[in-house]
Amino acid sequence: MSDPHFLLTNDDGIDGDGLAALRDELLDLGDVTVVAPADNQSGVGRKRSKYTTRREHEWGYAIGGTPADCVAYGLRGLDTEFDVVVSGCNHGPNMGAYVLGRSGTVGAAMEAAFLGTPALAVSAYHNVEFFTHPPEEYDFSTPARIACDLLADCLATDVFDRVDVLNVNAPCDAADPLLRITHTDGDFDVRVEHSHPDEVDDDIGFEVSDGEELVRLWDKFWPHVEGYANPLPDVDAVRERYPVGSDRRAVLDGEASVSPLSAPREPTHHEKLDAIVEQMNAR
Template structure:
């Protein structure tokens, strides 16, 4: 099979009309036939959530699904006649890095759904070296993340990387023309800040929430960068946080403006603890 004979499924979590998906589709057509099956609307942050029922609407590139990214992948891999060689998810509007984030990301969730269904996948996310999140997307250029993703996909398919790797989680700076590429691991730090607030102080941009007379409003703020206040734009003072993240971690790569490529396995890796073995043995001996 040549590089241009591949059947590639393309999805995302920002919706089928997303600028990042369009840029990625344009690049991937150089590698083969690209079929788009993507959410009809924004599904960011849903992880690997699946639906029992969904809807399908024809689109010029494939199908728009009224569900989650994982729904899109499940439908395409089991509901279409194509035997896809690879699933690509993205480009996301902002990075997906850190072990906690990988479980929440719809972009990575789609890739994981594919891997569990036996098809390797690449999750592609774009970030800005200073502004971090690429929102609103129309103000950013996704050509570099899309190009680098295409080059990585081509090389990894040719070298049979996916014989041993289920998912590649890739984060690419959109504001660098020739960034360094680094193999990374998902960094584990994460925290939550809890605030008790008056319902009148709720953010008007958030979905409305009903608060009863005997209830108080509680906000749970994710701190994806625990060492930085205002994680949504953490790269303005990199010298203050750089050494908190080791070289080889996906977060350090973002701080240094690099392309982060994290190879992942789909099943949870088992952990072994001799003390647990002894506890179980005592149960069995009773």
């Protein structure tokens, strides 16, 4: 059997430290072609562009678009058959059902799955400081090694016959963390705040016209924190909120979370909905 060929991308940009660490590990498994965004594209989910640009890079190509653009181009624009798409290492964790929908790292993996190629998304976190920012101050070699060891074992079996995407969150400050199969947790909320532009210290990036009111949407990824907090405070206060087996609990416990995902939105069945449709058809 020939060596596998990997398409490597990310959402932090082709010069990202996490991508470089993951490429080094992947080269021990097979051939690697990098097709990654020319600049940071964090938080764009599966957004796609109608037009983009391509620039040659020593590792492959830099695309002037989103991670999903990179995957679409790599899988359909190159004369190469790829065995797996690998996305990461992201500079920070990607866990929870809501965050996975927003993540460019996971969005790239999902784009691959919808195009018929299995994918692995890997994100790094720090046990104490949580978010790995600025990335140049962190070592991404452990998350990259864990992801590639997992990938090698999966390729030796039929895991990808039934799993479209593996979403991995691994600590960068633990030599040999426990791996745990997890499900994505759905805990999420938003707080809305109305403000006058003069009352806001942030650069909001646009002008507020006369007659308009400024609205701030505060994401609550954790029950006790709004937005992003680094380090994440009072971890022990929320630990028990998340059951063992959830991706959030695994990260709070310093483990490497492995969430197997399917790309298609699985249909559900509800008898009351069946009855409503039958009644509407009978009118």
